[in-house]
Amino acid sequence: MRSKGHETGRAAALVLAVLLAVGLAAGTAWAQGKKPVVLRHGHGGGVPSDIAPVLFTPWIQQNVLKHYGKVYTVQWTRTKGSPHAAAMLAAGEADLATLSFTTIAFTILKNSVPGGVKVVADTKIDGYPGYRSNVWVVRAEEPIHKVADLKGRVVSMNEFGAGLDVGLRVMLRKHGLDPLKDVNIVEINFGNQGPALRQKRIDLALLLQPFEGREFKKGGIRRLFTLKDAIGTNHMIFQVATNKILKEQPEAVRAYFDDYVRALQWYLDPKNRPKMLDVVAEATKLPKESYGYFLTQEDDFRDPNACPRLEYIQRPVDLMLELGFIKERADISKHFDTSYLPSPCKA
Structure with a gap:
């Protein structure tokens, strides 16, 4: 929505009330006519195993998300794995990416991304109690x-x-x-x-x-x-953002994760499962019968609030040091910030 000179004061007040009800400051920028911020995201792994892209399909954009196309849009780049995604961050070709515990350790120790990065959200946990492991x-x-x-x-x-x-x-x-x-x-x-x-x-x-x-x-x-x-149980992949995008476009990042969590919770709601499988099948061009496992205990665990688990990243990183894959310890806690998620995460 954009204000026009001929709009009445009553209509303008209504627009403001809606924005306040949404409670997202980023909505103000959109209401003032600013173009949506393009967030460049490097993702990897099999879809929908790497769930992010299927949370932003056209149907989901139109029926579930609140901020897509208004505050931000996403430019997706599919990678063959987290090293490729990390290289995109280092080259300034991505603002967000899905990394693994290995690539976050290498990225931190090599200081390969100008300005640095932070772990900001979950994607999936491997071997979580009661769930599958690769x-x-x-x-x-x-x-x-x-x-x-x-x-x-x-x-x-x-x-x-x-x-x-x-x-x-x-x-x-x-x-x-x-x-x-x-x-x-x-x-x-x-x-x-x-x-x-x-x-x-x-x-x-x-x-x-x-x-x-x-x-x-x-x-x-x-x-x-x-x-x-x-x-052991490990954070197979998680979402990382550059400090540059967090500093320059915090409202867009918060809007993205607000929508991410909203879509994820819609996917996880049992009453939406039939439609959810239709959406995934349409996105992947495969029969929905292929996805009977998806978002069950035959799949990886995904936190419903997209909260990453520090211990499941740090523990395998420390194992890398113990076995000589890295020469010094990477302290993930210094590169970990969940404040861009819509709900607080437990410590």
């Missing part, structure tokens, strides 16, 4: 029944330096294998992991949802270990 699988007929049996084999992950890469290397070390000498680690995107395993191009595949469910339905594969087995 899994590595082998062909059912192979004589690989323990991690040590992988010696001399070809094993895969999605991107070198990603959280899943470190998880794989930790598990190999735990079982007496040198990741550099005893196995051949290759990089394969999530969607091609299952086919590569069946084609015998690799001997160990990494499966995230929705690929995990699809591949197990086909049969012929066997679970070997999970990421939780390697590093």
Whole structure:
């Protein structure tokens, strides 16, 4: 809404009342005719596993969100993993991104993003009690029944330096294998992991949802270990913002997360599940039957208020130091700010 010279005082008062009722200061900028701020977001992982983009589909924008297109818009860039997303932040090509515990540690220690970054919101937690964990699988007929049996084999992950890469290397070390000498680690995107395993191009595949469910339905594969087995419950990915965007456009960032949480809670509401699955199916161009697991305990855990959990980031980062992946400790608490979320997070 924009005020016009011919509007009556009564209409202008009504506009002001609506803005006050919304309670978002960013609405003032929109009412004064300012263009929406474009937030550049680098996201990665399988959709809807990386849930952010499907929270902003056209139907959700029109029926659930309050601020999209008024206070802000989002320019999404899909990456193949968190190292790529971190590189976008460092190059000034993104304002927000989904990072893993590994890439936030490297980003902090290398001071690679001008002005720095902060962890600001949850995306998903791997291995949360009662929920799934990312899994590595082998062909059912192979004589690989323990991690040590992988010696001399070809094993895969999605991107070198990603959280899943470190998880794989930790598990190999735990079982007496040198990741550099005893196995051949290759990089394969999530969607091609299952086919590569069946084609015998690799001997160990990494499966995230929705690929995990699809591949197990086909049969012929066997679970070997999970990421939780390697590093415990962990914040697989979370949302990070540059200090630059937080300083220059705080109202737009708050509006974005207000909408993010509103959409997430709409998705999580059981009464909306039938429509939610239709929305996801339309966004991904796949049958909604493919997403029976989505936002259940067969999926990753997502905090309904988008609150990140500091301990699930710091603990695996400290493990990286213990095992020599990094040379000094990265203190995540100094780069952690949940004040841009609509509801307070528990300490």
